Amino acid sequence: MSVDLEKILRETRTVAIVGVSADPSRPSHDVWRYLRNASDYELYLVNPTVGEIDGAPVYPSLADLPVVPDLVDVFRRHEHLPEVLAETIAVGAKTLWLQQGLWHEQVARDGAAAGLRVVMDRCLKVDHARLIGPRG
Structure with missing residues (x-):
């Protein structure tokens, strides 16, 4: 299952970060801070x-x-990924992005069958910085 990461990142306007932490030392907090400061x-x-x-x-x-x-x-x-997939489908999002270290074949298959673009085991911050850049 191949997805065009740059196309996804350029077409995206709204991002929901599920499982975000208030702890600044957690990766989810770091990704949120980066996106808040470096993206539109x-x-x-x-x-x-x-x-x-x-x-x-x-x-x-x-x-x-x-x-x-x-x-x-x-x-x-x-x-918890199947539950997050069900919520993602229910709200009508276009892309499900599983952060680095997360991989779930059944979720990927079910998401694709529901019309979602599914990205697994990738860091949104890293890919945004590499493909788009700050305020790109």
Whole structure:
């Protein structure tokens, strides 16, 4: 399953970061900070256990977002990925992006069958910096 990462990144306008952490030492927080500072994406943070991060609201689920995100960037454990896929399909997002270290063949197959572009085991920050660059 081949996807054009640069095309995805250039077409994306809204990103939901699922599993974002308020802890600045966590990778999800680092990716959010990078995207906030280096991209033009509208960012939406999702984590049912956090109310806000640096003044930005954090939503309990994808269904609670005020918009349909183009891309859902996932920082959740492997066993939660099917649930995140179901939520991603339900809200009508276009791309499911599983962060570096996350790989789930069944989620990829089911996501593709539902019309999603699925990216696995890639860091959104790294690929954005490499292919688009700050405010590119």
